Amino acid sequence: MRRRYPRDPGGGTGRVEENVPSRGVVLASSPPSWRRPLLQMALSTGVTMGVLGAAEGAMRLTGLPDPGLYEGDRALVWWLRPHLDRTLTDPATGQAFAVHTSAEGFRGDSPPASGPWTLAVGCSTTFGWAVAQDDAWPAVLAKRLGEPVINGGTPGWSTAQGVRGLPVMLDRVAHNPPARVVLAFGVRDHQAAARPDSAARPTPWLLQTRWALLLGRAGSGGVRAVASGAGVPRVGAAEFGQNIAALVDLVARSGATPSVMVFPQPGSWPPDGYAEAARDHAGAAWLELPAFPRSDFFADDPIHLTPHGHAHFAEEVHSALFGAASHDRVDVREGVVGRSGPPEGQGDARDHE
16 A cells, blocks of 8 residues: 655655555564663673673682681571681681681691591690690690691681581591590680570671671671670580580591590689580590699680690690500599590501591
């Protein structure tokens, strides 16, 4: 069908004609006006996410901003970052100390490629906070044993993190697993916090990005310490015993021999119920340790051992493990003197770990 138009206004005699569709013919139309803003928004969002993702990857590759000492979920479980090489200063004591970690994230050297070795697991009291690597009790015990004792102490760990984090440690050394695993917990379990560790929830993924770290919004460990006497224990005594049982079972299933102790602290320690729960659930893996004098701990930091305290602790652990230097000691549960030898069924670590 053709539509006729008037003559050209300029005086031309030609006719202008336009093809007009007949009824029933549908022409292709442009998108509705409401779709165009949505398409533009989607395109802008995609470009923005791509740029942010590329920047996130670049920051991770370059190590910026500084991610700190730890990797993992700072609310649930964390590990020392591998290949650390830095110097820290303890704000409580003013002590400067170097931190070097292996490819597996242990403080100090990697485990040997073959042969027996021991893994020490605990919190900063095993890590050796504010002391040199060679002065921490795992290194001192290694010299006493004449074989490697690898330092798996991770600052801030309670038994809740131990249950979640030890399987990862053992997977990293599956090529030559430890013959013995020494578990030294209790200090952070009894620590007062705003909520128990069992109530922790995974950190939202956005808060685990380098962007969150750059903006100062990343989590700081998930453990909110509170003033002494306030809050609740991070891990109660009953749960502490259950976690010890889970750790002992995990170590035994890995083929290693477990040994368990409550890490010493000055004063009235351990709190009611903790040593009993650990002893009852550890069974033959339980190690009895003596009370330690206040002088073994830093004057301005009563949680952590001095180099002398670490040496004392290593000697007591060796004695409890092997009975080579059994002597009269104070029972830390009942405050009475008794003779302590190696736990029943536990011989020299070289036989099984």
